[in-house]
Amino acid sequence: MRLDELLDELQVRIDEVRGTRDRVHSLLxxxxxxxxxxxxxxxxxxxxxxxxxxxxxxxxxxxxxxxxxxxxxxxxxxxxxxxxxxxxxxxxxxxxxxxxxxxxxxxxxxxxxxxxxxxxxxxxxxxxxxxxxxxxxxxxxxxxxxxxxxxxxxxxxxxxxxxxxxxxxxxxxxxxxxxxxxYEGSQRQQQWLRANAEITESLLSGSSRPEVLELIARRAQEITAARLAHIAVPVDGVDGLVVEYVAGTDGAAWQGLVVPFDGTLSGAAHRAGRPVTSLQVSDDGRCAAEAPAPERAGAEHDGAERDAAGRGAGQRDAAGRDAIGPAVAVPLGTAGGEGRGVLLLSRSAGEPAFGEGELEPLVAFAGQAAIALELAERRRDAEQIALLEERDRIARDLHDLAIQRLFATGMTLQSAARLVEHEGAAERVGRAVDDLDETIKIIRSTIFGLRTKDRESGPGLRARVARAVGYAATSLGHPPRLTMEGLLDTDVPPQIADHVIAVLGELLSNAARHARSTRVDVNLKAVGGEVALTVSDNGTGIPAQGRRSGLRNLDERAQVVGGSFTVETPEEGGSRLVWRAPLRSG
The missing domain is CATH 3.30.450.40 (GAF domain)
Structure with a gap:
């Protein structure tokens, strides 16, 4: 009996040792x-x-x-x-x-x-x-x-x-x-270096400002695994920043949006001149005006009993999108220089916040991006100066060569006319001299136009539209959403641009007075040989009975330039007004 007890005890000890060995192996x-x-x-x-x-x-x-x-x-x-x-x-x-x-x-x-x-x-x-x-x-x-x-x-x-x-x-x-x-930090550092090199190469190859902005936003979004990346820039006459380029989810909701300086991460970063972060935009009091504003996803529970609750899944905003979670706004500016805009990166709710390890290379990238934007602006200025110098040279050559030779030819013909005895021939020489005088007047008018065109020209159509939309935010009670497409500053003639600004002001004024809307979208594009301005809202729509003198004026403006003006009622309600005009007559 004692031997059986010892054998049983030995077996228990063997099982314990075996279990410990197995657990150690499992741990290893x-x-x-x-x-x-x-x-x-x-x-x-x-x-x-x-x-x-x-x-x-x-x-x-x-x-x-x-x-x-x-x-x-x-x-x-x-x-x-x-x-x-x-x-x-x-x-x-x-x-x-x-x-x-x-x-x-x-x-x-x-x-x-x-x-x-x-x-x-x-x-x-x-x-x-x-x-x-x-x-x-x-x-x-x-x-x-x-x-x-x-x-x-x-x-x-x-x-x-x-x-x-x-x-x-x-x-x-x-x-x-x-x-x-x-390892992740080293890989990310290599990605930032490649992105900086790509931007530099793009600049040296002569890429335009929109192309540079697109490259900056997309590379920052990819490297940081952000849901959304957008670049907002200051515009003269607008009390805020205008979102010029968006990459990522829900980009259409942000494109052209006027972001206020107060109540937004972008505005805070622009004014402070340093990065501003938020662990959860929807819960951050500094982001009261940030758009689109996410809806809180219900009361929070805590404790070990919440162990599986938490991937942030199911947090949605009012429009059914994933709620905005962690975000960072980084100013695009060189040391001691003027801020040229703000890069905003955001992730969905429940995803990791932007840590210190991510901020340092991001700030360096933003500085490189600011240099890229400055170089793009300097290139544009240099091209403008070259254009002005060429026009001045043409004007000088016309004055010093063409006019002087024409004037000398006219004097010679006048002298020869006195020696011509035939009355008909003398009359023809006189008409030729008059034609030369008229030609000289035309050339002088052309010279004056070449030297004063750019001096008298104001800001481009893009800036004028952005300014008008920014002014309308006060009367509407909310900032309209603006999108622009095409070569608006170069393809749209000045007369058509003036019509566009007048039409935009009238439509925004009507929306503020009559629509009672909570959202106004402005879309301006110059493509396919025409410029089209579309203003839509989610308000009460155009009443069947009411004064339409303002709409008649807009229709007359369109007819004057050979365009059209239409009033539409979308299925979801509100109104959509479209004003079109050809870019070239005939």
């Missing part, structure tokens, strides 16, 4: 698996999956602490399906039991998480959870995030050995995260 495999990855997102996913597997937990999560050091900026889960995650709700911010590990970065092991004072209970549609194990992950001297594990299979509690295994894994995870971040 997990460490190798985590350290093999260089992509940060994959590293984080491997860590939480390995942790849940090592301690046989039903549910696991990894929370990444945000830049403020008090909340969670990212939340990865295992054990729940996408459908369950969507049903639970938005991302936890780290105020409940999750925040307990953030505030006190030490291992926390509980037999009943609901009994802890920091627990806030479970939100709707959340599976019940009882046991809990939380361990911080440190990267060098920084607490990067926390591992959260709940409900060990078999209904048993997490023990000291589980805590030791996860703590060991967290050390290896910190090293793997650090390596992945360093």
């Amino acid at each position: 495999e997990a460490v190798v698996s985590v350290g093999r990855e260089l992509d940060l997102a994959q590293v984080l996913r491997r860590i939480v999956e390995a942790a849940a597997l090592l301690v046989d937990a039903e549910y696991g999560a990894l929370g990444v602490i945000g830049p403020d050091g008090r909340s969670l900026a990212q939340f990865l889960t295992v054990g729940l399906s996408d459908k369950e995650i969507a049903a639970i709700g938005p991302l936890p911010a780290g105020h409940g039991l999750l925040g307990e590990v953030i505030r006190h970065p030490e291992p926390l092991r509980l037999t009943d998480l609901g009994a802890h004072p920091s627990s806030h209970g479970f939100p709707a549609h959340h599976p019940p959870m009882r046991t809990f194990l939380g361990v911080p992950i440190r990267v060098r001297d920084e607490v990067f995030g926390n591992l959260y594990l709940t409900d060990k299979r078999g209904g048993v509690d997490f023990d000291t050995e589980d805590e030791t295994v996860i703590s060991t894994l967290s050390v290896a995870a910190g090293v793997a995260i650090d390596n992945a971040r360093l």
Whole structure:
């Protein structure tokens, strides 16, 4: 009997040793698996999956602490399906039991998480959870995030050995995260260098300003994995910044928008001359006027019970788009120079915020972009100066050569006319002299026109339209959305441009007085041999009975230049008014 007891005890010890060996092997495999990855997102996913597997937990999560050091900026889960995650709700911010590990970065092991004072209970549609194990992950001297594990299979509690295994894994995870971040930083630095080189090459090849803006916005969006990137520039006479180029999701809603200086990230960055960041645009009081304004996605719940809530999925704005989350606005300006605009980058709600490691190369890129814009403007100025010098040379040559020779020829003919005895021949010579005098007058008028055309010309049509739209924001109560297309400053004749400005002012004035709208869209394009101005709103529409003298005037303006004016009623309501004119007569 004693021998049987000793054999049973020996078997138990062998099983324990074997179990310890298997767990050590599993831990080593997990460490190798985590350290093999260089992509940060994959590293984080491997860590939480390995942790849940090592301690046989039903549910696991990894929370990444945000830049403020008090909340969670990212939340990865295992054990729940996408459908369950969507049903639970938005991302936890780290105020409940999750925040307990953030505030006190030490291992926390509980037999009943609901009994802890920091627990806030479970939100709707959340599976019940009882046991809990939380361990911080440190990267060098920084607490990067926390591992959260709940409900060990078999209904048993997490023990000291589980805590030791996860703590060991967290050390290896910190090293793997650090390596992945360093690798990611080096890759991003190479991307920024390539983008800067591409912009420089584009400038040297003579690219236009719109092409340079497009290149800047698209490269910044791609490198930072932003949902939206837009460049807003100051325009004379407009109290704000005009969005000149947009890349990414919902770009049409931003194109041509007048962004106020007050209540927007772009305005704050432009005035401060330094980057301005926001962890969540929809919750940031500084972004009250930022558009489109996202709608809050419901009340927030917290604690370990929210472990799977949080990818930010389901956060939508009023138009059904993904809500705007983290954002950064970077001024485009050289050191000590005038700001030439602002580059705004934003991600969807629930995605990582823009960290310090991203800001430094982004600021350098913005400085390079500002130099690119300045060079584009200098090239345009140089081309304008060359054009003026050429016109002045033509005028000088006409005056010094053509007029003088014509005048000398006229004097010679007048002298010869006195020697001609035939009356008919003398009369013909006299008419030739008169024709020469008339030709000299025409040439002098041409010279005057060449020397005064650019001196008397005002700002281009683009700037005039942007200014008119900016002025209308006060009377409308909201900024209209402006989009422009085509070579408006060069292809549209001055007379047609004056008509366009007059028509735009009348249409915006009508919308302010009669439409009672909350949105006005202005579209101006010069393509296909014509210029078309479209003003649409979501207001009450054009009344069937009412004064139409203003509309008749717009129709007469169109007929004078051989164009057309139409009034349309869209299916969704409101009105759409289109004024067209050909760019060339005949």
